[in-house]
Amino acid sequence: MAAPASELARLVDRFDDVTVRDLAWLLFAPDLLQEGDVALARPLSSSAERDATLAWLQALDAAPQSLHDHARNPKLTRLGIYAESLIRYFLAHGPAARLIAANVPLRRQRRTIGECDFLLEAANGVRLHWELAVKFYLHIDDGDDDTSRAARLSDYVGPNLQDRFDLKHARLVTHQLGLTSRAEFAALGFEGPWRAQLFIKGRLFYHGLGGDRIEPAPEIGADHLRGWWLTASEWREARASPSDDKGDKRAWVVQPRMAWLASRRLDAAAAETLVSESAAIRTRLETTVAPTMIAAYVRDDTGGWKEESRGFIVPDGWPQEARAFAASAG
Template sequence: MIALSRLIDRFEDATVRDLAWLLFAPDLLRADEAGAALAQPFASDAERDATLAWLHTLDGAPDPLHVRSRNPKSTRLGIYAESLLEFFLAHGPAARLIAANVPLRRQRRTIGECDFLLQTAGGARQHWELAVKFYLHIGDGALRAARLSDYVGPNLQDRFDLKHARLLTHQLGLTSRVEFAALGLDGPWDAQLFIKGRLFYHDDAVPPAPEVGERHLRGFWLTASEWGERNDAIDDARAWVVQPRMAWLASRRLHADDAESLMAEAAGIHAGLRAIAQPTMVASYVRDDAGGWTEESRGFIVPDDWPERARAFAAAAL
């Protein structure tokens, strides 16, 4: 299997890279532990190859994708991801989009929305629910095995076990409700999870929770004090950048001038991250053999009091 980085690095446009990441990144959940079927963007190797060719063409003329997905007024990563997947289903060479964001109402009150309704080349009708999540693992791997509740959102407003339960008990059941049947969208519909993202670990040796996909994307997290002690944060062969929220999906490239500027400002960036008030994603870039700069790793720097608050949030599941 081709590594994700090799698939992504063939594309120059950042938005095309994000779409490729969404389609090819490994699932966050294991197929046999997910509690529901996991959506597969491609029904065959031929569809996969056709999609890569389509992305290559789109990379040369990405304006239609930009018009659909780029909204300077929006900073909601989930909405951005939805727009990317909708564009693929509407214009790509694989499954055919029937409808997106289909609202279900009862007595004029919206009770939910079906993310995507589509039909495969073989005629199967599928209902996909999309989730793109970034969680930090807060459990103590030395004392017990990891649980989904140990994975918490950086702002402590979300937790993997809560999101997983919501997907299974509410969102995937929408196409089975009488309110959906009243819409006249002929089925039957096979409800599936489309769940991507990255999980961040304080100790990279900690085994993941049993529900977590074996190939899931990983990152690190450090407290601000721990970050201050890192010697490689200021390095003449590495550039660090604060990763804006809308750039959390695919890896990025740095132009040489941008990397040199970041290296010149390394001391200021390093000091600023030691005084952060909220979790902040960072990425490190290193020189590659071709003289360019490629992303090496991603992680979160969190305030020193964050781990204690995060453990309390995770413990609320017990």
């Protein structure tokens, strides 16, 4: 039972530990895709499972060391692997489904042809095959003033222009979700039948601070999480705008990749340091040479700091390269 974007912060903010917050985000964040041709995973399939999981997370938040030991590996630098480790912990120790196996390789003539992310048994006895994808794409338009063209999955590109949503979608649907129906999987002896589902979370970023008005591609989930992106020049102009009435009351923070999941909270000491560095960060981003995710924090009613929004600053030449990459879809 994923939560609408408006409710997600309330669910996640009850937890203090960063790793527990990331796990809660994976479980409750809206799906990036609509339920349609692709069956979507439902990690919490009932109100009872939702309530039991929130209670379990609350207990884990009070004593998170076992989760840290499982997921906080200093050698672990890939966000997708980190997300997999969190879901594996939930399936192994949480109150909902039961983990049967994870990262199951399929081989043909000693060559790996795929790997099933998760094999599990739901509370009702149904055996499920989950493929996990956590993606962050920037929406790129065609560069003219005609906004009548509907968005397409190919308009969503990875910040480093090495990934595109239509390509990822095709790979997941035509290859990954079909692994448990292959003869190579049957030979492994896992008793079925298996129902394949896609567990897909993330955030999509739209051009401009008013990008929330852009109509997404029809395959995109209605409640998907949104962010914004600006070029370095647009960022510089936004900095100079008198409409930014929060001024020094807002802190800008560069988000390292491993902090791309749940929103963060800042205590007073951390916020004081970040506010003092915020101006330098904003200036440095005016000449960024690579897309950089940042978050804006504002002071809340308790005196702490909460995340207000998240976006990317991209080099001025990035949109032209991104349009070419999107157009290569044909």
